[in-house]
Amino acid sequence: MLESLAWVPENFSLPDSMLRLVVSTVLLVLAIVILRTLTARFIRRNIASSELRGRLLVNSRNGFLLLGILGLALIWGDQIRSLALSIVAIAVAFVVATKELILCVSGSILKSGAGSFNLGDRIQVKDFRGDVIDQTLLATTILEVGPGKTGHQRTGRMIVIPNALFVAEPVINESFTDHWDFHVFTVPFKREDDWQAAQKALLEAANRHCEPYLEQVRKHMNKVGVLRGLEVPSVDPRVTIQAPVANEIHLTVRLPAKSGRRSYIEQSILSEVFASADFSSKKPRPADEEKEDNE
Known part of the structure; x- marks a missing residue:
C-alpha cells in the first residue's frame, strides 16, 4: 500500500x-x-x-x-x-475565432432551406455571376459568365464563393424555370438615328426566331404559373423604348429563349438586323451644308 x-x-x-x-x-x-x-x-x-x-x-x-x-x-x-x-x-472565444465558419454553415442552411438555386442554375451574388457547378457546406463554386451583368459567355474562370455571403446578400437566380427563360438585352441609339425602323426590325427578327417554339413556351409558362400561383406574363417578344439620357434612345428587347441559348439567339438577332440595314443618322453635317450653299 x-x-x-x-x-x-x-x-x-x-x-x-x-x-x-x-x-x-x-x-x-x-x-x-x-x-x-x-x-x-x-x-x-x-x-x-x-x-x-x-x-x-x-x-x-x-x-x-x-x-x-x-x-x-x-x-x-x-x-x-x-x-x-x-x-x-x-465558448465566446471559440465563437469569435470561428465566426466565418459558422456564418458559412448558416449560409448553407439558409440557401438549402430557401431553395435559392440548384446545380446548373445561373446566379449572381454581389459582383459574382456564373453557373453553379458545386455546393459544399462551406462554399459554392461557379463558372464565371460575362463580361459584365449582361454577357452570357463563359470567361473560363472559376469562382469559389463562401456561403457566408448568402446570409447578408440577395441572390439573383437567372434560371427561374428549368427549360425556358426570358432574355432581355438593350440596343442603344442616338436620338437622331432611325430608331423607329430599328425597333420594327428588331421585333420582326425576334418574332421570326421565336416562332418555332413560342407555343411550347406558352404552355410551359402556364404550367409554371399554376404550380407557383403566379400570373404568367406574356411570352410574345416585345421591344420597348427607354430614354436614360437626353440624347439617347435605348431599345430593350425581351423574348423567351431556351436555357443555355440566350447568347446565341441575341447574337443571331443582332447580326441579322444590323447586317441588312443601317440605322445611323444620314443628316448632312453643318460643314457639308455650308459647302453646298456656296456652290
Missing part, C-alpha cells in the same frame, strides 16, 4: 480552502450514507406492509440523493460558478 503511493510528490499539498471543501464533502457523503442506512433499517423493521415499505424505501433513497446534490452544490458553489464563467469565456 505504501509502495503504491510512492509516486505522490513529497511537496504535494492542497490549499486550505480546497482542503476544507474536500473534508466537508467527505463528511456530507458519510452523513448521508449513515442516515440512509439507518432510515432503511428502521423502515424494514417497523413497516409490516410490503407495498408501503417498498414505497418508503424508494422515496427515502431519492430524498437523500436530492439532499446530497443540494449539499454538494452549496459546498462547491463558488468553484462551480468560476468553472461556468471559464466555460462561457472559452
Whole structure:
C-alpha cells in the first residue's frame, strides 16, 4: 500500500480552502450514507406492509440523493460558478475565432432551406455571376459568365464563393424555370438615328426566331404559373423604348429563349438586323451644308 503511493510528490499539498471543501464533502457523503442506512433499517423493521415499505424505501433513497446534490452544490458553489464563467469565456472565444465558419454553415442552411438555386442554375451574388457547378457546406463554386451583368459567355474562370455571403446578400437566380427563360438585352441609339425602323426590325427578327417554339413556351409558362400561383406574363417578344439620357434612345428587347441559348439567339438577332440595314443618322453635317450653299 505504501509502495503504491510512492509516486505522490513529497511537496504535494492542497490549499486550505480546497482542503476544507474536500473534508466537508467527505463528511456530507458519510452523513448521508449513515442516515440512509439507518432510515432503511428502521423502515424494514417497523413497516409490516410490503407495498408501503417498498414505497418508503424508494422515496427515502431519492430524498437523500436530492439532499446530497443540494449539499454538494452549496459546498462547491463558488468553484462551480468560476468553472461556468471559464466555460462561457472559452465558448465566446471559440465563437469569435470561428465566426466565418459558422456564418458559412448558416449560409448553407439558409440557401438549402430557401431553395435559392440548384446545380446548373445561373446566379449572381454581389459582383459574382456564373453557373453553379458545386455546393459544399462551406462554399459554392461557379463558372464565371460575362463580361459584365449582361454577357452570357463563359470567361473560363472559376469562382469559389463562401456561403457566408448568402446570409447578408440577395441572390439573383437567372434560371427561374428549368427549360425556358426570358432574355432581355438593350440596343442603344442616338436620338437622331432611325430608331423607329430599328425597333420594327428588331421585333420582326425576334418574332421570326421565336416562332418555332413560342407555343411550347406558352404552355410551359402556364404550367409554371399554376404550380407557383403566379400570373404568367406574356411570352410574345416585345421591344420597348427607354430614354436614360437626353440624347439617347435605348431599345430593350425581351423574348423567351431556351436555357443555355440566350447568347446565341441575341447574337443571331443582332447580326441579322444590323447586317441588312443601317440605322445611323444620314443628316448632312453643318460643314457639308455650308459647302453646298456656296456652290
